[in-house]
Amino acid sequence: MLKAQSFDSIPLRNSEGNVRRIARRRLHKGDLKKHVFILSMDECAKISKNSSILSALFAILSNEHHILLVVDENDKLEALVTLNLIAQPLVLDYLRLKFAQLEESGWQWNREFLGEVTCNHLTYAKEVYESIVRLAEMVDDNKPLPHDIDFSKQIVRILLLLQPLKNINDDIGEERFWLEPKVNTYPEDTALTLMTKPAAALIDDNEEVMRTVFRIFAQENDWDYMVVRDKNHEPKQLLSIESQEHMSYQNIKRVKPLTHRLNMIQSLIDRDFRPLFCIDEQTNELGIISIEELILDDGFIPKILERISKVEENTRLRSFLEGNLYIREGKYGALLVAKANWINIIAKQPEEIREPLDSLREWRNLLAHSYLALVGTRNLPVWMRYGFLEGINNIETCEEALGEVEKDQVYTALFGLNEYLKRYNNGNDFLRKSCGLTDASVGDENNLILQFAEAKKKWKKILQNIPPAELSKWTGLSRIDVP
Numbered sequence: 001m002l003k004a005q006s007f008d009s010i011p012l013r014n015s016e017g018n019v020r021r022i023a024r025r026r027l028h029k030g031d032l033k034k035h036v037f038i039l040s041m042d043e044c045a046k047i048s049k050n051s052s053i054l055s056a057l058f059a060i061l062s063n064e065h066h067i068l069l070v071v072d073e074n075d076k077l078e079a080l081v082t083l084n085l086i087a088q089p090l091v092l093d094y095l096r097l098k099f100a101q102l103e104e105s106g107w108q109w110n111r112e113f114l115g116e117v118t119c120n121h122l123t124y125a126k127e128v129y130e131s132i133v134r135l136a137e138m139v140d141d142n143k144p145l146p147h148d149i150d151f152s153k154q155i156v157r158i159l160l161l162l163q164p165l166k167n168i169n170d171d172i173g174e175e176r177f178w179l180e181p182k183v184n185t186y187p188e189d190t191a192l193t194l195m196t197k198p199a200a201a202l203i204d205d206n207e208e209v210m211r212t213v214f215r216i217f218a219q220e221n222d223w224d225y226m227v228v229r230d231k232n233h234e235p236k237q238l239l240s241i242e243s244q245e246h247m248s249y250q251n252i253k254r255v256k257p258l259t260h261r262l263n264m265i266q267s268l269i270d271r272d273f274r275p276l277f278c279i280d281e282q283t284n285e286l287g288i289i290s291i292e293e294l295i296l297d298d299g300f301i302p303k304i305l306e307r308i309s310k311v312e313e314n315t316r317l318r319s320f321l322e323g324n325l326y327i328r329e330g331k332y333g334a335l336l337v338a339k340a341n342w343i344n345i346i347a348k349q350p351e352e353i354r355e356p357l358d359s360l361r362e363w364r365n366l367l368a369h370s371y372l373a374l375v376g377t378r379n380l381p382v383w384m385r386y387g388f389l390e391g392i393n394n395i396e397t398c399e400e401a402l403g404e405v406e407k408d409q410v411y412t413a414l415f416g417l418n419e420y421l422k423r424y425n426n427g428n429d430f431l432r433k434s435c436g437l438t439d440a441s442v443g444d445e446n447n448l449i450l451q452f453a454e455a456k457k458k459w460k461k462i463l464q465n466i467p468p469a470e471l472s473k474w475t476g477l478s479r480i481d482v483p
Contacts, residue, residue: 001217002036004201004229006141006284008082009067012038013220019077024065027139030148037065041077044069049078053094054165056081057132061155061162066139087136095125098165128161189261191278194294195287199277201227201235207247214241227252227277227286235277235286252277255289265294265388273385291385292378301371304391308364311398312342314405315357319345321408325440326433334433338415353401356394363391409442413475417448420474425462435459446478456482 002010002025009024022039031037045063047056049070060068060081068081135154138146186192200223202213210228218226218241225240228249238250255264255276264276268291276289294300319327319337326334329344337345346357366387374380414430421429430437436459439451452459460482472478 001202001213003141004203004227004233005198008084008139008141009065009080011077011080022065022067022069022080024067025141026145027066028148028151029145030151031145039065039067041069046071048073053091054098054162057086057091057162058159060086061159083136083139087133091132092125092129095128099125102164124161128158131158131161187258190257191255191259191264191276191287191289192257192280194261194264194297195278195289196293197280197285197287199227199286199288201229201286202239203229203233204231204236210239211241211245211247214239225288227288235279238275238288250274252288254278257281261294261300262389262392264289265291268294269386269389292380295371295385295388296375296377296380298376301367301375304395305364305367305372307395307399308360308367311357311360311395311402312364314402315342315345315349316340317405317408317411318402319348320411321405324348325437332432336414336418336431336433338411339418339431353398356397356401360391360394360398363387363394367391409476410440410448413442413448413477414440416474416476417480420466420470421462428462442477443481448475448477448480450480450482452482 001007002023007025008027009022011019012021012023014020020041022041022044024037024039025035026033026037044065044067045059046069047059049072056068060066060083066083069077070079070081072078131154135151135158137143138151138154200218200221202210202217204210205213214226218224225238227235228237228239230236235252235254238252240248240250242248252275253267253271255267255278257278257280259267259278267276268274268289273291278287278289279285280287316337324337327337327340327344327348328334329340335341335344342361343358346354346361349357371384374384418430422431429435436452436454436456437450438453441449443449450459450463463480463482466480468479471480
């Protein structure tokens, strides 16, 4: 487990779920020649989660096993700190701050004590940090073990360089620095942002060993599968254990870190939905990509629905700008174009775009009614895996055909006015053509001009009674004129 994950150590829980032991690998040649050390909690350094980074540095470097347990106020383990974690760039910033505070306090740099080091606090902090980085590199799991004497010398050197910081007074206020794994940012909709990571792994071995690892590692952490690495440490399969302890394997395919979501969906379709995997080249972290990650990711379907809504709105706007204030519907008669059913607006579009628009409308309904409730889960029925590439292609076809239709001031004002009337005029609005409205335009004085074929006096009175503040808020215009 340690080798497959490139871990230095891992906590072990007892049958009650409490961590009582820590397992660690060999760090240098002076360690006894056995694969794993099983340590009691007392053999590791321990620190409160509110302690300073400086305290953590001294504690982990001074501990024989170089493992630091971070505990909460109830002395319960929250995290492990290893040598790799203290080699992150944040520690350099922290050391610069600390040595600057030391210099401000008037502390006299002691060459006789420190040896030949520069006495500038910025370069001195960098020297300390680079020594920590070299120590972390010495225990890199992918390199030969260092000699114990070289390892010990490096630790002593770092502790020596850190000694001046013991002279800083404690009354310096809150530090606002936290040790945590580095978070990298990546382009959206790529393998690096969509993969499930880190994916737990095990190294190919006999069935008994692999079954045991799965039981004590995957099941303990409630994982459905683990990645099987070959003897060269390369990922090759996914392992899951089904009912009756049956071991099931799936071949996995590697994709490049910046592979786009849609390309991965196509690759999964081509592979009958067998999973993909990706390796983060910055952290060497392994991640798995399944169709569930690609489709039920929190942002994917909402963004698709947003694009479809924009296509729908552009269809309405285009129809309105072509002179259609109302659209004929079946039993409802003619309805305001901004409120009519999309299917009836589609029926009035050019023939070449009618079919992709109608397919897009049906897909929109399916996404909203069947898929949206599943977003953020992994519960994707088999039949719901299909249709996404076709749907995206339809969106792009419609977007290209419609072009960018700019918002129209008359359309927007009329929509807002109709919503106001629906709420504050007992439901008497402009929804149906029978209301008598025949034309709408915006005048030079930012006023809405409405033409009526009938009931002109009635509407003029209703519209003049709308408070100016409400009119501006709902329509964005200054007044309404009914000539």
